[in-house]
Amino acid sequence: MKTIPFFLALIWLLMVTCGKKNVPQEPQPTGTGPSANPVQYRNPVFEPILADPSIIKGTDGWYYGYGTEDDWGDGKGNRLVPVVRSLDLVRWSLVGNAFTAKPVWKAEGGLWAVDVVRVNNLYHMYYSFSLWADRNPAIGLAVANSPAGPFVDKGKLFFSEEIGVPVSIDPHYYEENGKKYLFFGSYSSQTVQGTYAVELTADGYAVKDINQKTNIAAGDFEAVMIHKRGNYYYFFGSKGSCCDGAASTYNVRVARSENLLGPYLDQAGKNIVQRGNGTLILQGNSKFAGPGHNAKIITDKNGTDWLFYHAIDKMNPKVSSGASRRMLMLDKLSWVEGWPVIANGVPSGDIQAGPEL
Secondary structure: OOOOOHHHHHHHHHHHHHHHHOOOOOOOOOOOOOOOOOOEEOOOOEOOOOOOOEEEEOOOOOEEEEOOOEEOOOOOOEEOOEEEEEOOOOOOEEEEEOOOOOOOOOOOOEEEEEEEEEEOOEEEEEEEEEOOOOOOOEEEEEEEOOOOOOOEEEEEEEEHHHHOOOOOOOOEEEEEOOEEEEEEOOOOOOOOOOEEEEEEOOOOOOEOOOOOOEEEEOOOOEEEEEEEEOOEEEEEEEEOOOOOHHHOOOEEEEEEEOOOOOOOEOOOOOEOOOOOOOEEEEOOOOOEEEEEOOOOOEEOOOOOEEEEEEEEEOOOOEOOOOOEOEEEEEEEEEEEOOEEEOHHHOOOOOOEEOOOO
């Protein structure tokens, strides 16, 4: 049998080792994975804060969750989009922050209400860049090779004044038939208001035509999420106050359409481009205030749908920094006669059987 000379073997080993150091590796699943039986849980599934959640399954087998920039009151200052992960959608652990530094293309503002999606083999994070009562908030994009980050900022897609929609925040990405769309918008009392949709370029890095936008919903909605089921597109949006501690009135309402860009009608047949419409499916109760800003629906192996959202414990509504404790919540989403339903229309507080993955 032929043998490799020692010095050649050593060179080969060094080349392989050095090569591995230059290849970014995604974290691998560790610990106890999902079992045949669903894991039981009780809301919240993560605290103190994971506001305006976005949830995605990475190619590494983990589910990742992302939240709005907040000061958790633990002495570590504002977390630049906190990242958590889970194998079973019930037990979540903190990974870190999505950003190592705040983007500099806007002078002031927080990183809010992100939507993380996999586009062209990269993880895209569409994010809001805004202050409270900001006259010209914006939406930006950052990308990463791994869902754990760090995300590298690619700059702005648009400012509110550029696209002509007041309070342009809460981005939501949707792709269909080779076309990429961004839904966005938030509460506004101005004439040009509400939720809109624009088409993106093929790489998802920019708006295809900033002058071509479609009004989807009125200005009493925000936090849009579109879900396709059967022949219908379902619009999920939040109304009310998101961040007033125990006094928060956030709630989730839905409408549906046979076309992605609408019109979206509620269960009473009313178009949600008019204020006051939308079918209520989730509101607060005696324990939890302000349930809303839901993530994309996750479907388990049995075909059961699950909805992540945030809500506030009325008995412990704020952290020491003054931020509302908008905790990560999970509930089963059923479908009755073609419409989504959450049991009793309020967040669950008892022990529940979790998703079967």
